Amino acid sequence: MGTVFSFDVRGGDPEAVGAALREAAAGLHRVDEVFSTYRDDSQISRLARGELTVEDCDPEVAEVLRLGTVAERVSGGWFGMRHRGPLDPTGIVKGWAAERAARRIAAAGASGVSVNGGGDVQLLGSPEADRPWRIGVSDPLRPGALAAVVSAAGVGELAVATSGTAERGAHIHDPHTGRPALTDLVSATVIAPRLTWADCWATAAFARGARDALRWLQALPGAEALLITADGEVHCTDGLAARLG
Numbered sequence: 001m002g003t004v005f006s007f008d009v010r011g012g013d014p015e016a017v018g019a020a021l022r023e024a025a026a027g028l029h030r031v032d033e034v035f036s037t038y039r040d041d042s043q044i045s046r047l048a049r050g051e052l053t054v055e056d057c058d059p060e061v062a063e064v065l066r067l068g069t070v071a072e073r074v075s076g077g078w079f080g081m082r083h084r085g086p087l088d089p090t091g092i093v094k095g096w097a098a099e100r101a102a103r104r105i106a107a108a109g110a111s112g113v114s115v116n117g118g119g120d121v122q123l124l125g126s127p128e129a130d131r132p133w134r135i136g137v138s139d140p141l142r143p144g145a146l147a148a149v150v151s152a153a154g155v156g157e158l159a160v161a162t163s164g165t166a167e168r169g170a171h172i173h174d175p176h177t178g179r180p181a182l183t184d185l186v187s188a189t190v191i192a193p194r195l196t197w198a199d200c201w202a203t204a205a206f207a208r209g210a211r212d213a214l215r216w217l218q219a220l221p222g223a224e225a226l227l228i229t230a231d232g233e234v235h236c237t238d239g240l241a242a243r244l245g
């Protein structure tokens with residue numbers, strides 16, 4: 001998936017949790033083999049070329065395509081899997097894979113799980129009984145600084161995903177044109193219970209631009225957001241303050 005994954009796992013039986021961690025890591029490698037658009041022999045590449053049908057692929061392919069279709073509908077078409085070209089569900093795969101890995105480890109008995117996939121994080125449980133997970137959101141205009149710190153206090157699961165140009169340049173496309181999104185934003189961070197959706201919504205929000213994205217996210221159940229424009233304006237959903245700390 002072109003990025004680094006890291007795990008922070010607390011509590012549970014070391015043997016059971018260790019086995020689940022190894023399974024989760026192997027699962028991420030398998031996801032890369034199946035979904036990578038950079039591998040000619042991946043199932044998603046062969047599906048895009050018409051060499052396979054969805055029924056020929058692993059069941060996870062149908063699951064991801066179904067979730068991507070939901071994301072396209074909920075985002076009003078601002079999240080896409082084709083960009084006027086070959087099938088490419090990259091925008092949903094990383095968040096979905098990281099969330100699935102975190103849930104696999106938690107199901108083995110870990111009391112706290114954090115899975116970070118290239119800066120997008122799924123949190124489950126807590127690292128200690130009296131201390132919640134806290135995630136720093138990088139400031140895209142001040143390298144090395146933080147724009148905010150998100151707290152998972154009071155919730156059993158929380159995800160934080162950011163889309164922007166600070167690290168990878170103009171890589172987010174407008175699904176309507178297939179070209180790089182012309183937007184006033186440099187970063188869009190979305191906070192939601194599930195990383196599958198937080199990742200999608202951050203991508204869609206960035207492509208929309210600050211004001212349209214803010215209106216959309218305000219109406220999206222369970223989502224909060226922090227949007228930063230190229231000239232340093234900060235736009236936040238009304239409920240964001242409750243998640244900072």
